[in-house]
Amino acid sequence: MIRAGIVGISGFSGKVLLDILLKHTGVRVTYVAAHTTTGRVDHIWPEFKNRTDLVCEKYTLAGAVKNCDxxxxxxxxxxxxxxxxxLLAAGKKVIDLSADYRLKKVSLYKKWYHVDHKDSQNLSKAVYGLPELFREKVRKARLVANPGCYPTAAILGLAPMVSIYPGNIDSLTIDAKSGVSGAGRKVAEGLMHSFVNENFKAYRVLNHQHTPEIDQYLSHLAKRNMNVTFVPHLLPIDSGILETIYIRLKTKIFDKKLFEFYRKFYKTETFVRVLDLGSQPEIRNIVKTNFCDIGLAVSEDGRMVVVTSAIDNLVKGASGQAVQNMNVMFGFKETEGLL
Ligand SMILES: NC(=O)c1ccc[n+]([C@@H]2O[C@H](COP(=O)([O-])OP(=O)(O)OC[C@H]3O[C@@H](n4cnc5c(N)ncnc54)[C@H](OP(=O)(O)O)[C@@H]3O)[C@@H](O)[C@H]2O)c1
Known part of the structure; x- marks a missing residue:
């Protein structure tokens, strides 16, 4: 049994982490903390009544070090x-769900997050936690930078194309839509029910902070510079992301060939489901799961590929993936707690 701590238990991803970890057979949650929120977890989140007696403390390094692996x-x-x-200095393993350790260049971090990075010394230790693509590195990692929600759907949707045919790609355009929980628990006027319900809009057009993360890891896979055009939208639903990805090719490809190599690429991956040609991912099929569903289509002239990729932003896009990473780091079955 390993001992796990959740810092940020009063937030949306903290809640989903606890829900998953309470069902995990190899883990005991021994520490939960936040900043201003304290008290019994089943008072903060009443759905945990009769499931846990955990009490949320104000975060301290000493508390986390004493109670957690x-x-x-x-x-x-x-x-x-x-x-x-x-935490690293105390010999602990850390899985960070924020963006702080995802970008490798501090200049990019400053440009997109508008502050100086205060822990650049640990950036090189961080492993990007997309197990389907970086499993061996995750296995040895002490610090995992858990991917962003939009980047998870985008990178899994594009990885086979950019790994195998990078030279054939003319342009990449990602039209992304997310439910409201992607913004976390904070109160903001634009996230109120009366602003979101029966509404649909683009936001941060060509200016979303997940763009450099997607570019960085696609470039890594392609072994050349990749730049996406990325436009997110806010859907009037709680959770779920659907991305429609347009790949303009220089030379044509046949849909059956594309389908075969996507299937082969993800053949051994439980959490990535490449749907049959003609089928499309639906948010209702992935919500509250750790799956990423991928649909494929090719235009008649063979030069436009459309990949659709759907995940739950709080599960495969955050807490489910974080537990998947923990399973890899500690040698548990990768699907433990997640199916
Ligand atoms: N929401 C998503 O779909 C999603 C997906 C992927 C990644 N992420 C990332 O995951 C992280 C958490 O997201 P979220 O949506 O769960 O956020 P959230 O709902 O806003 O919750 C944030 C949590 O952090 C705690 N906190 C803030 N400052 C703290 C401090 N100094 N010390 C200890 N605890 C502190 C808050 O506690 P108090 O209640 O005490 O303030 C709260 O529990 C973010 O970096 C986000 O970008 C989120």
């Missing part, structure tokens, strides 16, 4: 980078 940081970006170094 692994610590999940479900904190806003800029908070994690104040927290990671002390």
């Amino acid at each position: 692994v610590i999940f940081l479900a904190l806003p970006h800029t908070e994690s980078m104040n927290t990671v170094d002390g």
Whole structure:
């Protein structure tokens, strides 16, 4: 049994982490913390009544170090980078759900998150936690940078194309839609029911902070510079992301060939489901699961590929993937707690 801590238990991803970890046979949750929120977890989240007696404390390094082998940081970006170094120095394993350790260049972090990085010394230790693509590195990692929700759907949807045919790609356009929980628990006027319900809109057009993360890891897979055009939208639903990805090719490809190599690429991956040609992912099929569903189509002239990719932003896009990473890091069955 390993001992796990969740920092940020009063947030949406913290809640989903606890829900998954309470069902995990190899883990005991021994520490939960937040910043201003304290008290019994079943008072903070009444759905945990009769499931746990855990009490949320104000976060302290000493409390986390004393009680945990692994610590999940479900904190806003800029908070994690104040927290990671002390935990690593105490010999703990850390899975950070924020953006603080995903970008490898501090200049990019400053450009997109508008603050200086305060823990650049640990950036090189961080492994990007997409197990389907970086499993062996995750296995040895002490610090995992859990991917963003939009990047998870985008990178899994594009990885086979950019790994195998990078030279054939003319342009990549991602039209992404997310439910409201992607913004976390904070109160904001634009996220109120009366603003979101019966509505649909684009936001941060060509200016979303997940763009450099997607570019960085696609470029890594392609072994050349990749740049996406990325436009997110807000859907009037709680959870779920659907991305429609347009890939303009230089030379044509046949749909059956594309389908075969996507199927082969993800053949051994439980959590990535490549749907049959003619079928399309639906948010209702992936919500509250750790699956990423992928649909494929090719235009008649063979030069436009459309990949559709759907995940639950709080599960495969955050807490489910974080537990999948923990399973890999500690040698548990990768699907434990997640099916
Ligand atoms: N929501 C998603 O779909 C999603 C997907 C992928 C990644 N992420 C990332 O995961 C992280 C958490 O997201 P979320 O949506 O769960 O956020 P959230 O709902 O806003 O919750 C944030 C949590 O962090 C705690 N916190 C803030 N500052 C703290 C500090 N200094 N020390 C200890 N705890 C502190 C808050 O506690 P208090 O209640 O005490 O303030 C709260 O529990 C973010 O970095 C986010 O970008 C989120």
